[in-house]
Amino acid sequence: DGGITQSPKYLFRKEGQNVTLSCEQNLNHDAMYWYRQDPGQGLRLIYYSQIVNDFQKGDIAEGYSVSREKKESFPLTVTSAQKNPTAFYLCASSSWGTGITYEQYFGPGTRLTVT
Amino acid sequence: QKEVEQNSGPLSVPEGAIASLNCTYSDRVSQSFFWYRQYSGKSPELIMSIYSNGDKEDGRFTAQLNKASQYVSLLIRDSQPSDSATYLCVALQTGANNLFFGTGTRLTVIP
Numbered sequence A: 001d002g003g004i005t006q007s008p009k010y011l012f013r014k015e016g017q018n019v020t021l022s023c024e025q026n027l028n029h030d031a032m033y034w035y036r037q038d039p040g041q042g043l044r045l046i047y048y049s050q051i052v053n054d055f056q057k058g059d060i061a062e063g064y065s066v067s068r069e070k071k072e073s074f075p076l077t078v079t080s081a082q083k084n085p086t087a088f089y090l091c092a093s094s095s096w097g098t099g100i101t102y103e104q105y106f107g108p109g110t111r112l113t114v115t
Numbered sequence B: 001q002k003e004v005e006q007n008s009g010p011l012s013v014p015e016g017a018i019a020s021l022n023c024t025y026s027d028r029v030s031q032s033f034f035w036y037r038q039y040s041g042k043s044p045e046l047i048m049s050i051y052s053n054g055d056k057e058d059g060r061f062t063a064q065l066n067k068a069s070q071y072v073s074l075l076i077r078d079s080q081p082s083d084s085a086t087y088l089c090v091a092l093q094t095g096a097n098n099l100f101f102g103t104g105t106r107l108t109v110i111p
Helices: none
Strands: A004-007 A010-013 A019-025 A031-037 A043-051 A054-057 A064-066 A076-078 A087-094 A110-114 B004-006 B011-014 B019-025 B029-038 B045-050 B054-058 B061-066 B071-076 B085-093 B099-101 B105-110
Touching (some): A004 A087, A010 A019, A019 A087, A019 A110, A043 A064, A076 A087, B011 B019, B019 B029, B019 B085, B029 B061, B045 B054, B045 B061, B045 B071, B071 B085
Parallel strands (some): A010 A110, B011 B105
Antiparallel strands (some): A004 A019, A019 A076, A031 A043, A043 A054, A087 A110, B004 B019, B019 B071, B029 B045, B029 B085, B061 B071, B085 B099
16 A cells, blocks of 8 residues: 555653654655644644755744655654644655646644643 | 635535635745645545646536636535535645645534
8 A cells, every 4th residue: 555654643752852753655755744733723844855865944843853864754853842842743745846746645643742 | 914814614514515615825825726634633635636727626526726816715516424524725835845734624514
């Protein structure tokens, strides 16, 4: 089956701990993205990557870090510097290049709760 | 003005009726638009994309793009209770591959 997987589905952490969220895709997409969604709000872009070993900050990158060592994988680390980390985190992927449509496909999400 | 604006609703329609979801956009977006459906607690699912002025139909769904008036809409014919969800209007940022997301319209189809 082609698709995007995220793990874990639910994650609980104590304040002050770093936590890494996994995202893997087998769609052969070049670009991958991380969003967070808070209740009643739209999706906000954290980081994105268009190619292996390269990534760009989105609108709310502070307190987060990413890596893109493989095309299939784009893990997100939520650091202790993130002031309000409790949220629903969504990973997405899309094709990238001239003349394509940039449709993004989402993984099932990870719901992070920090207390 | 926000890049993409939706009426947050909620919108309620009886089963079998037509549900009409609307969205306006600013000059900061390109001419690529997407509608996603998001069930409560789940991730967004792409249901329609539209790039040209006019209508695009896919089963019970019709997306409409009016560039002159800068609005895009989604019509759901023969609405079913399973269509009850939040619908996100999404636009591609001009000159980039980043997306602008509306805050969503919650639709409830009443049996």
